[in-house]
Amino acid sequence: MQTAHSANEANYLTYKGKYKGLLGWIFSTDHKRIGLLYLYSILTMFSVGVLLGLAMKFELLAPGKTIMEAQTYNSAFTVHGVIMIFMVVIPGLPAVFGNIMLPIMIGAKDVAFPKLNLLSWWLYVLGVILVLAALMFGSGAPDTGWTFYAPYSFKSGTNLLPAVFGAFVLGFSSILTGLNFLVTIHRLRCPGMKWTKMPLFVWTLYGTAWIQLLATPVVGITLVLVALERMFGIGVFDPALGGDPVLYQHLFWIYSHPAVYVMILPAMGAISEIIPTFSQKQIFGYKAIIASTMAIAFVGYLVWGHHMFTAGMSGTAQYYFSLLTFIVAIPSAIKVFNWISTMYKGSINVQTPLYWAASFVFVFLIGGLSGLVLGALATDIYVHDTAFVVAHFHYIVFGGTGFAFFAAAHYWFPKIYGRMYDKGWANTGWLVFFIGFLALYTPMFYLGMMGMPRRYYDYLDEFHSGNILSTFGSWIMVTGLVIIVVNLVRSARKGEPAEMNPWHSKTLEWTVSSPPPVENFDELPVIAEDDGPYNYK
Amino acid sequence: MSEEKHHIVPYRVYIIVLLALLALTFASIGITSIELGEYTVAGALIFACIKSFLVLTYFMHLKYDKKYIRAMVVFVFVIFVVMIVITFLDYLYR
Numbered sequence: 001m002q003t004a005h006s007a008n009e010a011n012y013l014t015y016k017g018k019y020k021g022l023l024g025w026i027f028s029t030d031h032k033r034i035g036l037l038y039l040y041s042i043l044t045m046f047s048v049g050v051l052l053g054l055a056m057k058f059e060l061l062a063p064g065k066t067i068m069e070a071q072t073y074n075s076a077f078t079v080h081g082v083i084m085i086f087m088v089v090i091p092g093l094p095a096v097f098g099n100i101m102l103p104i105m106i107g108a109k110d111v112a113f114p115k116l117n118l119l120s121w122w123l124y125v126l127g128v129i130l131v132l133a134a135l136m137f138g139s140g141a142p143d144t145g146w147t148f149y150a151p152y153s154f155k156s157g158t159n160l161l162p163a164v165f166g167a168f169v170l171g172f173s174s175i176l177t178g179l180n181f182l183v184t185i186h187r188l189r190c191p192g193m194k195w196t197k198m199p200l201f202v203w204t205l206y207g208t209a210w211i212q213l214l215a216t217p218v219v220g221i222t223l224v225l226v227a228l229e230r231m232f233g234i235g236v237f238d239p240a241l242g243g244d245p246v247l248y249q250h251l252f253w254i255y256s257h258p259a260v261y262v263m264i265l266p267a268m269g270a271i272s273e274i275i276p277t278f279s280q281k282q283i284f285g286y287k288a289i290i291a292s293t294m295a296i297a298f299v300g301y302l303v304w305g306h307h308m309f310t311a312g313m314s315g316t317a318q319y320y321f322s323l324l325t326f327i328v329a330i331p332s333a334i335k336v337f338n339w340i341s342t343m344y345k346g347s348i349n350v351q352t353p354l355y356w357a358a359s360f361v362f363v364f365l366i367g368g369l370s371g372l373v374l375g376a377l378a379t380d381i382y383v384h385d386t387a388f389v390v391a392h393f394h395y396i397v398f399g400g401t402g403f404a405f406f407a408a409a410h411y412w413f414p415k416i417y418g419r420m421y422d423k424g425w426a427n428t429g430w431l432v433f434f435i436g437f438l439a440l441y442t443p444m445f446y447l448g449m450m451g452m453p454r455r456y457y458d459y460l461d462e463f464h465s466g467n468i469l470s471t472f473g474s475w476i477m478v479t480g481l482v483i484i485v486v487n488l489v490r491s492a493r494k495g496e497p498a499e500m501n502p503w504h505s506k507t508l509e510w511t512v513s514s515p516p517p518v519e520n521f522d523e524l525p526v527i528a529e530d531d532g533p534y535n536y537k
Numbered sequence: 538m539s540e541e542k543h544h545i546v547p548y549r550v551y552i553i554v555l556l557a558l559l560a561l562t563f564a565s566i567g568i569t570s571i572e573l574g575e576y577t578v579a580g581a582l583i584f585a586c587i588k589s590f591l592v593l594t595y596f597m598h599l600k601y602d603k604k605y606i607r608a609m610v611v612f613v614f615v616i617f618v619v620m621i622v623i624t625f626l627d628y629l630y631r
Contacts, residue, residue, distance in 0.1 A: 214616060250624050301616060302623060314630035320623065 011418065011515040029114035032516060035100030036416070037121050038091060043485075045087040045128060050478060052080040057440070057474040059457055060467045073457035074143035075158070079135060081146025082163060086170045087128055089401045090259055093266035094212070095124070095177055097408045098205045100416060102181060104509040104516060105199050107190025107525045112183040116176050123173035130166030134159045145455065147256070148223070150237035150248035154230040161227055168223045171216045174262070178212025181205050190508075192527030196290075199507045199533040200283065203290050204269030207297035211258045211265075215301065219255030222248065246311050253304035261300040263397060265293060267404030268335055271357050274411050275339050276534045277505040278354040279346025283534045285338040292331030292338075299328045309380045318377055325375035332368055336361060351503070352426040356407030359434050363403060367395030370445065385455075388448025391441045399437065406430070406484065413488065414498030418515040421491035429483035436477025443470045507533045544601035554595045561588050582621075 010016075012032045019027050025037060056076050059066045068076065099117065103110050111117050135141045138159030144152050148167075153160060185206050189198070198206075226248070228234050235241030237248040276283040283289065305313060305321030313321075339361055348354070370392040373379045383389065414420050443466040448454075452463045459467065501510040512520055565584035573580055594600045599607055 214613060246627070250627070254620060254624075302619065305623075305627070312631075313627045316630035317623075317627035320626055 010518060011513065012518050013418070013515050015518045027118070029110070029118050030518065031103050031111050031114065031117060032100050032416075034117050034121050035096050035098075038095040038099060038124070041121070041124060041128070042088055042092060042096060045083050049080050049083040049088060050481065052076050052083070054474055054478060056080065057471045060459070061471045062467075063459055063461055063464060065457070068457065070457045071140075071143065074455070075135075075141035077455055078142045078145050079131075082131055082142070082167065084397075085146055085259070086167050087124075087131070089263045089397055090170075090174060091124060091177070092263065092401060092405055093270060093408060094181070094205055094208055094262070095120070096405075097201075097270065097412060098177075098181060098208075098266060101412060101509055102184060102202060102205055103188070104512060104520050105202050105507055106185065106188060106193055107508050107521065107527070108184065108188035109519045109521060109524075111180050112187055113180050117180055120173045120176040120180070123169055123176070127166045127168075127170035127173060130162045130169060134161075134163035134166065138162070147252060148226060149252075150226065150229070150243075150245040151239065153226050153248075154233075154238065161230065164223045164227055168220050171220045171223075174212045175216045178209040178216070181209040182213065185209070190524045190527060192529075192531070194527075196287070197527055197532055199269075200272035200286070200289055200293075201266070201269035204265040204272070204293050207293045208262050208265045211262050211297055211300070215255045215258040215262075218251060219259075222251040222255070225251075246308070246313065249308050249311055250304070253307045254301075257304040257307065258297075258300050260396070261296055263401045265296060267360070267401045268293070270404045270408040270411070271339060271360055272335075273505075273507065274353045274357040274407055275342050276346075276536065277411075277503050278349045278351060278357070279343045280349065280504065280536050281342055281346035281534075282536055283338065284341035284344075285334075286534065288334055289338050292334040295331040296328060299324060299331070303328050306375050306380075309377060310384045322375055322377050326372065329368065329372060329375070336365060336368075349503075352421075352423055352430060353407050353411035353503075355427060355430045356403055356410060359430070360400065360403040360407060363395050363399030363437070367392060367399050370395065383448050385453055386448035387444040387452045387454055390454045391444035391448060394441045394444075399441070406433075409488065411503070412509075413491070414502050415509055415514050415516065417492045417495070418498055418513075419491055419493075419495035420498045420502065421495055422487055425483060425487040429480050429487060431480070432483060433477055433480025436473050436475070436480050439473025440470050440477050441473070443467070443473070506535055544598065546595065546598075546601075550595060554591050557591060558588055561591075 012030055015030075017024055017028065025033055028034065028037075055067065056073065059068050059073055059076075099111070140158045142148075142156070142158045142160045142163045144156055144158075144160065148160070148164060153164075185198075185202060225234075225236050229237055229243075233241060235243045237243045237245050239245060272283060272289055303321055303324045305317055306325045309318055309321075339357075370388070373383065374389065374392060410421070410426060447463050447466045447470075450463065450466075452459055452466075498514045500512070500514055503510070508525060509516070511525065561584055565581060568580050568584070569577070593610060599610060
């Protein structure tokens with residue numbers, strides 16, 4: 001691929017434009033700066049979510065009250081969920097690494113609508129402020145769970161409206177990002193970059209963008225209906241007024257299940273970049289991965305009812321949703337086979353991103369297979385609303401998206417900051433985090449199977465030993481997290497200068513200097529017929 | 538995009554579409570006076586779909602746009618219809 005940049009051009013980190021200092025960042029329309037704004041905002045909220053999670057695990061260290069009352073615990077898991085879902089994992093990979101890397105990976109100078117991109121970040125900040133306002137002011141933090149289920153969401157005496165409105169605003173941020181990426185991918189690919197020459201991370205962002213654009217408005221309208229129900233008692237969801245609370249669950253999950261794919265598809269895309277790079281081998285089944293990405297994006301729209309098997313749906317709907325849930329597992333499994341086949345007989349270069357990617361495959365497999373237990377009607381009745389479900393979705397959402405996020409962070413770090421991190425500390429951080437993760441969530445599968453319900457601040461004595469192990473796991477995991485973050489923050493400032501292409505990758509972002517120039521390319525690159533994102537000899 | 542063609546739609550077409558939209562709006566109000574039972578929602582949705590079709594086709598120029606843009610809009614409608622049908626798998630068989 002063609003290298004096209006001027007070594008003398010200022011990079012995007014040091015560039016001084018119309019505004020200086022902080023203003024130069026928060027009013028910048030450069031996709032890379034916006035990506036970093038998202039990174040710092042998301043990490044801030046992630047820290048709050050982690051602290052709440054730690055507090056919840058501490059509460060569960062022993063039966064009965066440990067450090068908080070039941071009502072505080074209810075608020076803690078609600079706010080933990082709202083922060084982690086709406087502010088961390090949904091925007092996570094697309095808003096951070098999608099923003100920073102997408103234009104460079106397709107040979108463009110920026111996204112199609114740079115100002116809209118900045119507006120997306122501002123809307124994100126506004127949504128965050130609204131949710132935080134719900135915590136700090138009014139009649140107590142929301143206690144409904146992140147799902148805001150009816151009818152409790154309009155009966156609860158807590159300060160729910162700002163949180164609901166915050167989630168609504170965060171949805172707009174997501175829609176605008178999706179729209180921007182769709183137009184960027186359609187219109188701004190460099191000459192010669194056909195659809196079948198696009199990196200897989202870009203393909204997954206494309207599938208994700210469609211979901212963001214089409215599914216998010218549904219939850220927006222649903223949250224507006226909840227607010228109207230709460231303020232005026234319009235009777236859409238309230239059974240006392242002739243409404244249907246199950247309709248709320250339909251509408252909520254029509255968005256929130258596809259949202260799981262907003263979280264996981266870009267994660268899969270990042271893994272699909274890392275594995276061929278560190279195997280120095282053509283990705284196995286490029287077109288199969290694209291097909292499975294689009295299949296997941298499409299079929300993922302149609303399986304929302306598996307969250308509602310015990311909610312009183314018709315038997316016909318239950319059979320249908322169970323069947324499609326099993327079908328959507330197939331494209332996910334295809335990807336796993338492709339990643340493993342890519343590594344087979346490759347020149348494996350064991351570096352930190354590959355550790356994260358390999359552990360992603362491991363935890364994603366466990367998370368995915370435990371999902372089949374929940375997708376089957378009979379077993380779901382048994383483990384529904386138990387700690388088993390919590391273990392399952394943390395293996396998928398945190399194990400999947402979280403591990404891929406850290407994999408991507410360690411993979412693209414030298415490109416983003418132009419510096420290399422300390423690999424020894426990075427590997428240590430990964431190992432400690434991985435052990436902590438397994439210790440934290442694995443006992444919850446067992447506890448759930450034994451009948452421990454989720455969202456309770458207390459439990460029977462027979463669940464004590466499993467909970468002790470889980471709480472210890474949370475401490476180990478956070479220790480790993482601290483090592484990782486300290487190492488990356490320190491290295492961003494003082495690390496060794498990074499080469500242009502330290503991993504010997506083939507995609508376009510590695511053809512520009514580290515950190516990239518302000519406009520990415522002096523001249524748009526041209527992709528030749530025999531070039532490709534994974535053409536390793 | 539100077540090389541792209543811009544189709545100029547005569548005012549007459551816009552006025553006809555506007556009148557059609559107004560007529561359909563009155564019709565969708567009028568139909569509520571007829572007792573249609575469980576088909577009431579279907580009636581309202583049919584009128585809404587026809588109006589959306591007219592707006593997308595003429596006011597938003599889909600009729601004169603590239604095929605792949607039209608295909609995308611059709612895809613969105615297919616998703617929407619499939620979602621409604623699936624939701625009613627619950628309500629009709631409950």
